[in-house]
Amino acid sequence: SISKESDPSIKLDMMAYVCGHLCHWALDSTVHPYVYYRTGKGHLQNNFNHHRMESVLDSIVLKVKKNTTIKDFYTPAIANCSLSEARAIARVYVPAIASIFDTKIEPHMIKETLDNWHYIQKAEYDPSGHKLSSLKNIEKGLRKKNMASGLIVPNVPEDNYDVCNLLHRAWSHPCDASLVYTKSFFDLYEEAMKKALDAIALFLKAVQDPKNKEAFLEFLGDRNYNTGMKNPPEMKNFDVCGFF
Secondary structure, rough: OOOOOHHHHHHHHHHHHHHHHHHHHHHHHHHHHHHHHHHHHOHHHHHHHHHHHHHHHHHHHHHHHHHOOOOOHHHHHHHOOOHHHHHHHHHHHHHHHHHHHHHOOHHHHHHHHHHHHHHHHHHHHOOHHHHHHHHHOOOHHOOOOOOHHHHHOOOOOOOOOOOOOOOOOOOOOOEEEEEEEEEOOHHHHHHHHHHHHHHHHHHHHHHHHHHHHHHHHHHHOOOOOOOOOOOOOOOOOOOOOOOO
């Protein structure tokens, strides 16, 4: 779709979106095995815990990488998509969905989805910490810990339970207990950065010349977002962090 696009500005936006998506894939496929190991999988509470851990990691990354917190970093801005950007994203997804799922969607559905995402990001933005505190009290009464509060990035980055694994304790891949690591979150973060840069370089070459497409697809290897594996076995190995 990108190769066929005639409008240069739209083409650049399409490419930028896919590069961002590759960053998302690189981070998820690299870090998710560790996150699932610490939060578990199979029950609704595990999902809530997963969101909570990622929100805590978001706050820590902001502090470590940018020396700031959400008090000064307006996170909803990342979801504020212009009409021209939404049009470019639609030109990525509409033909892809038609080809893969044999389903026709309209471009305006992409814009509505992005607008909804922006709305939710604003609702979850909590620089004062009041929303987080209130939701925790409600969840305590419902006995549903992290159900909604887990989606809120805390305004104070804390890691009292070594969620980042800075002590380098051993952990295993949720799908394969024989794969044991001592990597910290930031070790995985750096691995993901390299994976993203390599993927983007191969993607840009594929856009320039279709002959390079196979090298790009081979690098991706159909590795999914949750495990970093192709056709992974069921997740069974967990050690849920006491933080949750």
